[in-house]
Amino acid sequence: MNWLKAFNPSDIAGGMKLTGKRFRQVLFTANRRKVPMHFVAEYPEVKVKLAPRYRGRLTMIKDEQGEIKCVCCLACEKICPTQVITIIKGKKEGRKMPFPTRYDFEMERCIFCEFCVESCGFDSIILNHQFELATYNREDFSLGMEGSENMFENSAVGKFSVAE
Amino acid sequence: MENLLISLAQNLFPIFGLLAVGGAALMVASRQAVHSVLGFLFAMLCVAGCFLTLEAEFLGIAQLLVYAGGIVVLFLFVVMLVELTKYKEKDIFQKQTKVALLAVAGGLLVVGGALRNALFGPAAKEALTLRPEITNGAVLGNAQAVSRGLFADFLLPFEILSIILLVALVGAVVLAKTERV
């Protein structure tokens, strides 16, 4: 009498009930945030809230005087697993510490591991929360402090804090 | 306009008939087996059209359902699976031209004789007129007429035929099975 089981629709009905319930919930709820299990963010209009520790694009930080914090210790250059950072050491008038005349960052190879930030003893670089990094030109991925201001960010947000 | 349409409607049967012959010719002439099947299909559809113009809707649709929908699909199935391209190089007549011509002539003779009998023979008049209960068909639709024929007037031949078909079916299954083992 095994074939009689084929007439028992409970297995399929169970699934249909669940999917039907979900359909109903989405259809009849005005405020989608109140729909259970609804996590869709409509991206260009609504942006998701990133975690504080989010690893975005590499950025250089200036201190309160607007001075670049980097002192060319080359720690980031050394630790970078994909070797995307190139620093050329130099000097600047009125500054005791070494000054990077060039700080080149090849974003197309960057894997966003944050090792550079971790190795930096002077908190002079940070991975910010920028994630819309796609461009139409390959050149746009070559960032650097020379000639382009897009490597800088004035305030450093302390991304890591103690546990609760 | 009206006259044109009427003459078109009256000549639908020969149009379908010619198209059917064309399909059959395509089927025979085509070197690509699938195109042959397509020609066959077209011929079958036109034959169904012939039936429809003769107001034998049931027969026309049955033709469509059985031949176009069932049998030709199976033909196509087989033809698609069997790689026929490798036989392309061979001479299609294979030195049997004389025998083939003889057979064709014989076949034509038989068909011609039958046609002659049907058209000009003693029973021609009777055969070409429809039975009155169908022509004044207010009582019976032609589905009913066909079923009356199959299940009342000619029940025994019909059943015998189906038994023969069943035997053939079982035989085919048996043959297919033994070949596998």
Place this chain on the structure above:
Amino acid sequence: MFKNEEMEINLGPQHPSTHGVLRVKLRLDGETVTHCEPIIGYLHRGVEKICEDKTFFQGQVWTDRMDYVAAISNNLGWAESIEKLFGIEVPRRARYIRTMLTELNRISSHLLWLGTHALDIGAMTVFLYAFREREQILDLFEAFCGARLTTTAFRIGGLREDLPPGFLKQAQAFQDRFLACVDEYETLLTENRIWKKRTVGVAPISAEDCIAYGVTGPVLRAAGVAFDIRKAFPYAAYDEMEFDVPTATAADTYARYQVRVEEMRQSHRIVQQCIDKLPEGPVMAKLPKVLKSEVGEVYHAIEAPKGELGYYLVGEKGSGNPYRFHVRAPSFVNLQALPKMTEGKLLADVIAAIGTLDVVLGEVDR
């Protein structure tokens, strides 16, 4: 009458159901598979060789990219094998956090498996339901380390930072609703007659064959062998956790499905224990400034979501990089069983078999 003509088809490397760039060369008699040969290497990057050129610290980013759906498990194996090589003692809190994240990762990996496997068999809704929960787990990863997929989560000797504020609450919120979600997947699949028809008895492989091929993980456990490295050779904080090793005896696709679903529940249990019992303390061990190894070799295996993930490292005296590095990737080993599982079956079963093996091509090809 007709000679059986076999047809050779390539399943992949661009095919909707080969989970990446796996290419399976199939010879079909009708729809029956007479010969099956997985061809790999389309994603080969030489991870092992690259890691030999990098320092121990840097190597971790390459482990992220092997089994990219279970990056944290890979990170754990890498970190622990180096700790074993240098004899570093990891603080207890760090071990708990590692365990918690690894188990969350196991859930997310199994969710991805469940979703894609169900999608392969045609149940498209399960895919999105499973990915919904996976997103929540990835949010947790993002909160912890800033990345969702290529996490680079751990450091040799412990963790880079402690848990961020609010993490445990977020994790608890996930924990509270996850079991209901598993029930939801099961409603759609477990009793469904079509799902059962497609999986029961499909792609079987016996325990003996599993052991002969070296197949590990849920595939082995579904054949009745209760081998789980978390129990057999505990690492991280598994010796302090209570959990069961789910097994089944049918050794078919359905059994593997049941085992993996049950594993998700067990992982949920472990994560709960980690949250409840999380000890206080430091998260990083005292380390030398630069790791320079002695001559020595170490093999350390962990139970990755796919099976036994082993790292073999040879140290060279005075060098900061491994002299030799080898990965025993579970996907690679498990994939060998594919011909055994599928020959003589139907084309659709090959799809089910690839799904049930849960291979990740990043790990197969390395």
Place this chain on the structure above:
Amino acid sequence: MPMTLTQTVVMALIQIVVLLAVIMAVVPIITFAERKVIGYVQVRLGATRIAGGHVGITGPINRAMWALGRVPVFSILRGLPIFMADGLKLLTKEDVIPEKADKLVFILAPAICMVPAFAVFAAITFFPGAEGLFTFPASFPIVGGLKFMGFLTDINVGLLYILGVASVGVYGIVLGGWASNSKYPLLGGLRSAAQIVSYEVPLSMSLLVPVLLVGSLSFRELSVKLATEMPLVAAVPLFLGFFFYLTCGFAETNRVPFDLAEAETELVSGFHTEYTGMKMGFFFLAEYANMIVVSAIAAAFFLGGHYLLPFGLQSQLIHALGAGHALNQPSILFFVGKVGFLLFVFLWIRATLPRYRYDQLMHVGWKFLIPVTLVNLFIAAAIKFVWM
């Protein structure tokens, strides 16, 4: 007033054009509904915008749709212009014909698939009642004074016509798969041919139940008499037959869980793998048109057609309330509602169920459906013999 032949032909042409226009409009909307329904089932939103964002010519449309998102129920209409974008895309896409394909058959196949799918509509009665819905004013040049009927034809073998014509559609799939000269489409075409040929048998058997109960093959007569003249017991074979018919209908239209011909995870996308542009669009149109036909037949024969109650229960209501009661009046709304619900069921099922394996599909067809539909036919025959 007897019609002249010209009037008949012109009348038919007008009705055909109207019908085609309606179907051509409905089919893209179903494809849109499919995206939305499956999206909602999966707690997503489905399609919500057309490309171009909030700027340029698409700006006002997208902004309006964004605002619509906050209205419950109606928010499902968000993204409706997408079906036009889809059509535009299919029409303007490059039409690729594989080099080694059999070009004639390759081009012919989508048409062979589509023509029967649309021809079937000729025999379906959309509006109840024999009287015309709309009479052309006498001042119209050719068709003045003629009635616009709710159906194209009402031939006395309407049901057979539907089955027969629909069965020709399989050639499109098989030939499309063969002509692509590629392995996956060939497998897809073969699968689908075998599937459709086998499921035609139980499909016809389950449709024979209403035919047997009424004793007619005319679509209109069937749908009216099934609703109004059935004894109470007839609900049993009709109820069972409905489910068998729907199962076979899913198989005939290649829909989940029987979509093996295009099973994307196995055969990439089956018989239309090599097709692009509007040729693929034709296959799509045919599939969705077939869905409408299957739903319309199920609604007409099993769910009570233009009447309120399904499974022949309407006749009980007529007994109880009398034929003049408002609930006993046929209405196009009932019919369209039932067809719409069945189309929704198609999408709902697609979102829920996995797909069968090829051999299992054949098992279900031959070893389960054919016997049970035969038994169901016997039940119907017994009812006809005893109660009618």
